[in-house]
Amino acid sequence: MIRTRDWKYVHRYPYGPHELYDLQNDPNEDANRIDDAECQEVLEALRYRLGEWFGKYVIPEKDGRTAPVTGFGQLSTIAPGVTEGGAFKPFAK
Numbered sequence: 001m002i003r004t005r006d007w008k009y010v011h012r013y014p015y016g017p018h019e020l021y022d023l024q025n026d027p028n029e030d031a032n033r034i035d036d037a038e039c040q041e042v043l044e045a046l047r048y049r050l051g052e053w054f055g056k057y058v059i060p061e062k063d064g065r066t067a068p069v070t071g072f073g074q075l076s077t078i079a080p081g082v083t084e085g086g087a088f089k090p091f092a093k
Contacts, residue, residue, distance in 0.1 A: 002050045009046040013065040020046070 001010045008029065010019040020036075020043055021029040033039045054065075 002046050002053070004046070007042055007046060009043065009050065011047065011050060 001008065003009075003023075006022070006024050008019070008021045008023055012018060018034050019029075019032045020034040020039055021031070022033055022039070023029075034043065054063075
């Protein structure tokens with residue numbers, strides 16, 4: 001993800017879904033403008049900047065961008081002994 005004062009771009013490797021938000025006109029990020037032709041120049045610039053950052057700072061042995069995606073998702077509970085639907089309990093007040 002890369003964010004400027006005016007825009008936020010989320011790139012999910014390898015296939016998306018990707019997101020682009022105009023933060024000045026849509027601060028709640030309600031309208032994903034990734035497919036908006038009017039935003040393609042901004043999208044290309046942010047995608048380039050994000051790629052440059054990863055190229056400079058990536059740790060190759062931890063880089064998952066090219067890892068295969070199986071599509072199976074999470075197949076088991078997060079922690080042993082947690083029942084279905086109980087993995088994310090609200091914090092006590």
